[in-house]
Amino acid sequence: MTELRWNPTVCEWVSTASHRQGRPQMPEDWCPFCPGSGRVPDNYDVYIYPNDFPAFAIPPPEPAITGDDFYKVRLSHGQCDVVLYHPDHRSSLPQLPIDHIVKLVRLWRKRFLELKATPGIRYVLIFENKGAVIGVTMPHPHGQIYAFPLIPPRLEKELAAARAHQRTHKRCLFCDILKKERRGGRRIIAENDAFTAFIPFYARWPFEVHIFSRRHLGTLEAFRASEERSLAEIVKWVTLKYDNLYQMSFPYMMLLHQAPTRGQYPYFHFHIEFYPPHRSKDKLKYLASVESGAGTFLNDSLAEEKAAELRAIPPVRAAELA
Numbered sequence: 412m413t414e415l416r417w418n419p420t421v422c423e424w425v426s427t428a429s430h431r432q433g434r435p436q437m438p439e440d441w442c443p444f445c446p447g448s449g450r451v452p453d454n455y456d457v458y459i460y461p462n463d464f465p466a467f468a469i470p471p472p473e474p475a476i477t478g479d480d481f482y483k484v485r486l487s488h489g490q491c492d493v494v495l496y497h498p499d500h501r502s503s504l505p506q507l508p509i510d511h512i513v514k515l516v517r518l519w520r521k522r523f524l525e526l527k528a529t530p531g532i533r534y535v536l537i538f539e540n541k542g543a544v545i546g547v548t549m550p551h552p553h554g555q556i557y558a559f560p561l562i563p564p565r566l567e568k569e570l571a572a573a574r575a576h577q578r579t580h581k582r583c584l585f586c587d588i589l590k591k592e593r594r595g596g597r598r599i600i601a602e603n604d605a606f607t608a609f610i611p612f613y614a615r616w617p618f619e620v621h622i623f624s625r626r627h628l629g630t631l632e633a634f635r636a637s638e639e640r641s642l643a644e645i646v647k648w649v650t651l652k653y654d655n656l657y658q659m660s661f662p663y664m665m666l667l668h669q670a671p672t673r674g675q676y677p678y679f680h681f682h683i684e685f686y687p688p689h690r691s692k693d694k695l696k697y698l699a700s701v702e703s704g705a706g707t708f709l710n711d712s713l714a715e716e717k718a719a720e721l722r723a724i725p726p727v728r729a730a731e732l733a
């Protein structure tokens with residue numbers, strides 16, 4: 412049973428999915444995502460696998476409760492996919508060859524277009540949760556895609572800010588950020604011919620990295636083949652730097668922020684955001700009272716200093732990382 416419940420105090424939907432309590436823990440000796448499991452093809456490069464415990468589905472599941480005008484309830488109409496990055500159980504994103512990551516970018520794009528064409532879908536969120544500290548139950552390298560019947564609140568906020576900036580200045584907010592970051596250069600950690608990776612001025616996490624396309628693009632749909640390749644390259648660089656930072660497979664949340672799938676959003680600009688929970692090798696940042704209850708992030712580090720640290724780390728593979 413799953414539904415969306417309206418919170419009238421902050422005007423946001425909450426997705427409840429009580430069936431997800433039955434989700435498996437990390438399997439000890441069997442992995443459904445490994446070839447030979449019977450759950451996935453015996454041969455694949457990258458692969459879309461339907462989430463066994465979806466928060467959204469078509470047709471949507473029965474809600475657990477009936478809403479009213481005050482406590483509104485909406486059906487969890489949507490789709491949840493698992494994106495398998497590679498058949499090898501132990502290869503994480505930074506360990507994959509760029510040619511292989513290009514296949515992943517193309518799969519993201521193909522699935523984005525399919526979901527965009529699906530009735531009732533308003534937003535397609537492509538993301539990855541990596542590492543046990545983020546609560547990942549399956550160690551096999553994978554990301555996910557959620558197709559939402561609404562625009563998630565954080566994206567709504569970005570869209571509103573971008574719309575207002577466009578109206579006032581007649582320019583794209585994200586293009587302006589890019590220009591400012593590239594002019595100063597202090598927070599840039601890597602750059603290739605089509606993308607710039609940097610720790611934003613307003614970073615909430617010590618090692619929060621954003622990747623902006625230098626061309627003004629709304630979604631993966633507008634990518635050229637050369638940009639697919641450049642994106643694969645810079646994603647590999649950023650995640651390699653992460654792994655080399657503390658010589659460990661570095662946990663993170665990675666989200667592709669794209670324009671919504673219905674309507675026109677010419678002021679929005681494609682970017683990727685990484686939120687790693689580590690603030691040092693053995694210390695994690697928690698979303699405590701001020702973050703969770705007030706919405707203000709306390710970042711105990713300077714973006715400029717952390718960017719210098721990441722910039723100095725070569726994006727090449729170190730020896731076997733734990």
Ligand SMILES: [Zn+2]
Pocket residue numbers: 442443444445499500551
């Ligand atoms: Zn596996």
Ligand SMILES: [Zn+2]
Pocket residue numbers: 583584585586587626627628679680
């Ligand atoms: Zn732009």
Ligand SMILES: [Zn+2]
Pocket residue numbers: 569668682684
């Ligand atoms: Zn964003």
